Amino acid sequence: MLKVLGRATSVNVQKVMWLIDELGLQAERFDIGGRHGGNQDPEYLAKNPMGLIPVLEDGDYVIWESQAIMRYLLEAYGGDPWLPSDIKVRGQAHQWMDWYLTVMHPPMTTIYFQLIRATEETKDDAALAAAKEKAAQYWTVLDKHLANQPFLTGDTLNMGDIPCGCSAYRWHTLVPEGPDLPNLKAWWDRLNVRPAYKKNIMLPFE
Ligand SMILES: N[C@@H](CCC(=O)N[C@@H](CS)C(=O)NCC(=O)O)C(=O)O
CATH class of the missing domain: 1.20.1050.10 (Glutathione S-transferase Yfyf (Class Pi); Chain A, domain 2)
Known part of the structure; x- marks a missing residue:
């Protein structure tokens, strides 16, 4: 299952979670960042050296930057209308x-x-x-x-x-x-x- 690392109240996490729900994908989200912390831990920094949220994990594949994550999800699992074919x-x-x-x-x-x-x-x-x-x-x-x-x-x-x-x-x-x-x-x-x-x-x- 897809994993999203990042607290729900981050606008950058929200972009990803909104898209995931519109595409009907299953994802588990983990509270990281803000008052939850964890985003400066070595394990997290190995996934995103910027120490920022969100990170997406799709199996062994790791990607960060919210809009790059959106584009990856759309290319991998989306299509019209969310990723316009025109x-x-x-x-x-x-x-x-x-x-x-x-x-x-x-x-x-x-x-x-x-x-x-x-x-x-x-x-x-x-x-x-x-x-x-x-x-x-x-x-x-x-x-x-x-x-x-x-x-x-x-x-x-x-x-x-x-x-x-x-x-x-x-x-x-x-x-x-x-x-x-x-x-x-x-x-x-x-x-x-x-x-x-x-x-x-x-x-x-x-
Ligand atoms: N350009 C990055 C920005 C990421 C970013 O600034 N995330 C903020 C939350 S919106 C963050 O990680 N802040 C530290 C924290 O929440 O602890 C993206 O779009 O993913």
Whole structure:
């Protein structure tokens, strides 16, 4: 059986677990990282020298980096619609996955850490305000993109929606005062009714 190493509350673990459930795969998940620790143990570092979660084990095969794991699972066990067979649609799905990682993830991480994890020593109101402004700018890009289509690459939900989709829960929950973005909200409402989304993404923050 597939093994996912990483706590359920990590957004990077969530991408993988949401996909696993949508694909109907069986996987065992292990609580590692955060308050559970274990990700700096030599045994774990032998699997992922970065000491970060998630790691996927498929038999003897080990892979880390959440979106590389998603791509591996899709190539090994997926197919249309989650891995679009149309290469132009697939290209755009990759585009939105990469956009999430390089553009949206940094300000969303600052927002999360400042609102959920910051202590008196690490609290930084200016950094939080700047991250909210940046993230709002990027979510507005997505809102405009979604004006005439239900999902990020068109009519069908696929891998391209997953990274931003995980983050959309945090945006709507943690920054309710954000700008009115009706197309983004309608897209998120299409995701947040899915059993696999509710189970893996809509979890308490820690
Ligand atoms: N680019 C990596 C980032 C992995 C990452 O930063 N994971 C965080 C959790 S979201 C982590 O391992 N933090 C340490 C911990 O949870 O103890 C990926 O997408 O997998």
